[in-house]
Amino acid sequence: MASFDALPGAVRDGDLITHFGNPMTEQRALAAGSAIVPLSDRTLIEVAGEDRLSWLDSITSQSLGRLRAGESTELLVLDPQGRVEHAAGVLDDGAAAWLIADAGDAEALAAWLKRMVFRSRVVVTVRTDAALAGFFAGGEAEGRIAASAPNGVPLVWRDPWQRVQPGGHQYAQVDDHPGAGFAWSVAVIDDPATLAGPFAGALAAEALRVAAWRPRWATEVDERTIPHEPDWIRSAVHLDKGCYRGQETVAKVHNLGHPPRRLAALLLDGSDVVLPAHGDPVLAGDVEVGRITSSAIHYEDGPIALAILSRRAPVGELIVRSQDVEIAAAQQVIVPADAGATADVPRLTRLSRRPLGEDPRGAR
Known part of the structure; x- marks a missing residue:
């Protein structure tokens, strides 16, 4: 992939730029829409050919057959038991579909896609010649990015997490879902040297993602994950589309409720x-x-x-054990234990924010 090596002040963990000296300042700038994040932990996959959308529609969880040029969405690849194997953001430009995947998954996803081509008129290519940069839409950072447009449509993916997508379903029973303000976008750029700061690192981007309850393949997915557990049907699964691998499990768990596990947000004791x-x-x-x-x-x-x-985990305060330290954690339920199409779950209030370091036990 095109390199971000020339960016001054970058602090790295391997190829990943974690911050530029002050993660908290960078996080504020990113949330305000003024900072850009170099995304060396994402990889671009090009799917070209006239059958690309109908083909992707037939093998993934998302309805893609009528995706218009410039529109963004998200897909999952499931195994026959409905477990998540791969995930990617999707943007079509009228001539090619562009998939944005976590770097640890991209090669495996591309290899799987190539095995599924058969007679379809598609060509799958991992694009190592492009760089990806993240930002929050609506701020001045957006105007500093010259996105690649190989077919006339700028390659800027808009994260669909801000709202429940057509055919999707939200299990989180809150009136003010934190994802509503998560205007995350990813641009494909030809030359990282054209980017101008201020910049933010991965620590800033991850903090805003976690606060938005936004699942990611690299972190929230393990060998058992089904889309219901991290509330991923909200943005990446179309419940009314045609048959695809894993659909039976998706429909069964959604209609009957009670996914085996559930995602929760934790406010941790900062002492x-x-x-x-x-x-x-x-x-x-x-x-x-x-x-x-x-x-x-x-x-x-x-x-x-x-x-x-676990689905049976209590909904009250929990303890996190890390490095032989026990950390008190106030729990915000995201996916209720009986989440499903017919679940009668009372709406919940989001936990109030608190100053850095305040004990959550004193906030209640």
Whole structure:
């Protein structure tokens, strides 16, 4: 992929730019729409050919047959049991469909797509010659990005997480879903040297994603994940489209309810300096009820996390164990235990924000 090596002040973890010196300042600038994030942890896949949309429609969870040039959406590839194998953002420009995938999944996704071509008139190519940059739409950062437009339509993917997509369904029972303000966008650019700051790193982008309850393949997906558990039917599954692999499980769990696990948001006690890592256990008393999938320090909410929990996990306060430290966590239910098409779940109020470091137990 085109390199971001020339960006001054970048602090790196391998190829990933984590920050540019002040993650909190960068996070505020990103949320305000003035900062750009170099996305070396995403990869672009081009799907060209006249059958591309009908073909993608037939093998993925999303309805893509009538996707218009310039429109954005999201798809999942499921296994026969309905478990998530791959995920990607989708943008069509009238001549090609462009998939944006997590770097750890892109090669496997492209290989699977190539195996599924058969007689369809499509060509799948991993585009290592392009760079990806993220920003929040509506701010001045958008005007500083010259997006690639190989077929006349600028390649800017608009994350569909802001609202329930056609054919989708939201399990989170809240009136003010935090995803409504998540105007995340990703632009394909030909030359990273054309980008001008200010910049933000991956720490800033991840904190805003976690605060928006937005699932991601690299963090919220394991070998057991089905779309219902992280509320991913909201943006990536069309419940009324034709047959595709894994559809039977999607329909059955949605219609009957009770997914095996559920995603929850956690407000963490900030009195310790320990931030939980991916995979750290979540406890109810002495019983392990789940695992952390993502964690971050938010510029307003302080330490926050997403966790995948057992359906039977209690809805009250939990404990996260990390580095032999036990961290109190106030829980916000995202996916209710009986989530489904006919679930009668009372609407919940989102947990109030609190200053950095304030104990969530004192906020109630």
